[in-house]
Amino acid sequence: MEKIDIPKRTVYRLSLYQRCLQKFLEQSVDTVSSDDLASAAGVKSTQLRKDLGYVGQFGTRGLGYSVETLSAAISGVMGLSMLQPVVLIGVGNLGAALIRYGGFRKEGFEIIAAFDAEPSNVKGPTEEMGVPVHHVSSLGDYVAEHAVRVGIVAVPESAGQEVTNILVESGIQAILNFSPAVLNVPEAVVVNHVDLAAELGSLGFFVN
Amino acid sequence: MEKIDIPKRTVYRLSLYQRCLQKFLEQSVDTVSSDDLASAAGVKSTQLRKDLGYVGQFGTRGLGYSVETLSAAISGVMGLSMLQPVVLIGVGNLGAALIRYGGFRKEGFEIIAAFDAEPSNVKGPTEEMGVPVHHVSSLGDYVAEHAVRVGIVAVPESAGQEVTNILVESGIQAILNFSPAVLNVPEAVVVNHVDLAAELGSLGFFVN
């Protein structure tokens, strides 16, 4: 497929654009210019057009883009046409917050199961959100059985690689990693690393 | 000051290096090569050396870097020599998780107060972590009075810009933004945007 040659940055921004389009859709806007959409997403319009250029041609010169068409096109490329099941590993503070956080569903993802080393310590999410919390020992089988392609890792650093190995062996294709650990994965597996401490830490440089 | 011309990416990685150095320090390692440190941080050694080159010269050819010296040097540049007070706005799922999350303190940051539109709905964090939760109406005064330089925004999108304006007017210098909103700030204020939904959303592209 031609997917491979879209820059990672562009892919990330496509998902921003998608969210903005959704918002326009809710407001019954049916046409946007690259300027409108770009400023909603916080980027320059030239960048937006370049990004969309990787995907195809959807605009009408002089007019702009049809919100609906563009949104559908991006959905297609991003593989968001149907709900993508996701597992989450590590139901600590952050993991539990992510389960309760509704924002993922709108992006086309649904956390269908959570795993923890001590599921009995976990109470909230199961009842609140209907997400069952299993023992981490069943992770591999679950992922393989349900053909889950995306995993969210929210375990402590020490367990990060171990959990990742299980996921990889069971056929995971993409990981969103919230642990501070640097995860070692085969090339075919994509990891997005969200390092909260580093994000905050790097702000230190800019103050004073 | 000479700070301005270090690339943002490099600044981010410096904070990774710092954390790795801390770990080496705990293990009583006192010298590391660029290869050792780079692989701990998940980057190439040439990149590490280039990054450190922005800060100064700390290594000894043939030997490597003194963990202690390098760590101190990075701390100096990153302004982490003393604990940096931080306010957090929006004590929902994510905000509460961030308060409970201990990892920030190690990076030299301490959440000294939290703010919410409905502080009475918030229970956990105040008692657990000793972080008081105030009404958002007192945010501006608090920030100004305590000369807080860094803020964490974890409010819903609709409130993002409003809260940001208050922070900016009160003299904030850096913001870690977890809301989906694109925050408009003057040039002097730095924003790090952590967009959870977009991070997960962009993974959709890479699966299947």
Added chain:
DNA sequence: GAACAATTGAGAGAAATTTCGCAATTCATC
């Protein structure tokens, strides 16, 4: 103290990403 192995530091080169510039196209108006 000479030869060797290890490792940094920095300039040059390569690659990736962003921005610019402008022709091409479309719609609305006269």
Added chain:
DNA sequence: GATGAATTGCGAAATTTCTCTCAATTGTTC
């Protein structure tokens, strides 16, 4: 149906970021 304003799409230029290469330096061994 010609003129003008708006706006895309894309190649080219500029910028930023990363990687390579290699001389310079240090400690170690014989």
